[in-house]
Amino acid sequence: GEDVEQSLFLSVREGDSSVINCTYTDSSSTYLYWYKQEPGAGLQLLTYIFSNMDMKQDQRLTVLLNKKDKHLSLRIADTQTGDSAIYFCAEIPYGNNRLAFGKGNQVVVIP
Amino acid sequence: DADVTQTPRNRITKTGKRIMLECSQTKGHDRMYWYRQDPGLGLRLIYYSFDVKDINKGEISDGYSVSRQAQAKFSLSLESAIPNQTALYFCATSDTGTGKAFFGQGTRLTVV
Numbered sequence: 001g002e003d004v005e006q007s008l009f010l011s012v013r014e015g016d017s018s019v020i021n022c023t024y025t026d027s028s029s030t031y032l033y034w035y036k037q038e039p040g041a042g043l044q045l046l047t048y049i050f051s052n053m054d055m056k057q058d059q060r061l062t063v064l065l066n067k068k069d070k071h072l073s074l075r076i077a078d079t080q081t082g083d084s085a086i087y088f089c090a091e092i093p094y095g096n097n098r099l100a101f102g103k104g105n106q107v108v109v110i111p
Numbered sequence: 112d113a114d115v116t117q118t119p120r121n122r123i124t125k126t127g128k129r130i131m132l133e134c135s136q137t138k139g140h141d142r143m144y145w146y147r148q149d150p151g152l153g154l155r156l157i158y159y160s161f162d163v164k165d166i167n168k169g170e171i172s173d174g175y176s177v178s179r180q181a182q183a184k185f186s187l188s189l190e191s192a193i194p195n196q197t198a199l200y201f202c203a204t205s206d207t208g209t210g211k212a213f214f215g216q217g218t219r220l221t222v223v
Contacts (some may be wrong), residue, residue, distance in 0.1 A: 033205075045212065
């Protein structure tokens with residue numbers, strides 16, 4: 001299946017950590033992605049993880065992948081006001097070749 | 112210059128009118144996509160193309176058509192616009208190997 005599920009809204013104080021979660025149904029996806037959409041803009045690739053990895057760290061971003069539970073998370077350390085955006089997780093299900101997106105999670109950073 | 116360029120950025124049109132949204136890319140990617148974004152519904156795929164001679168329907172293709180004029184150009188048409196096609200439309204390309212996608216800035220379409 002191609003269902004990618006995300007919760008919808010997260011409010012976080014500047015300087016705190018924020019965690020966004022995503023579940024997916026196709027365990028054979030090779031890559032899983034996080035995209036960021038700032039207000040009035042298109043989506044930008046934030047980071048991605050190869051399916052044979054459990055964790056990937058990129059500066060303030062940490063991606064965790066639990067293949068057993070089909071769970072993907074994105075942790076943003078020291079959240080800044082510029083992190084206010086909608087975050088989408090995405091996968092390419094095996095044999096599909098098309099990105100399947102979650103519904104997005106809006107993160108609002110409170111100064 | 113942006114890698115993926117959409118024109119127009121904003122458009123208001125009347126019910127029943129034909130409208131075309133254009134997309135061009137400089138990434139050199141074979142794969143191109145049109146998505147529609149509505150609040151609370153995320154991104155829904157309208158059409159996609161894996162090369163110039165390849166056109167495929169997505170989840171919500173009814174009421175839309177596309178044309179892949181060249182590797183770099185992929186246009187979306189609404190033959191007879193209706194109000195529930197009011198939405199934010201995105202064009203995207205993707206790298207065949209890694210699947211990384213690159214999006215245009217979006218076209219905000221309002222059908223009145």
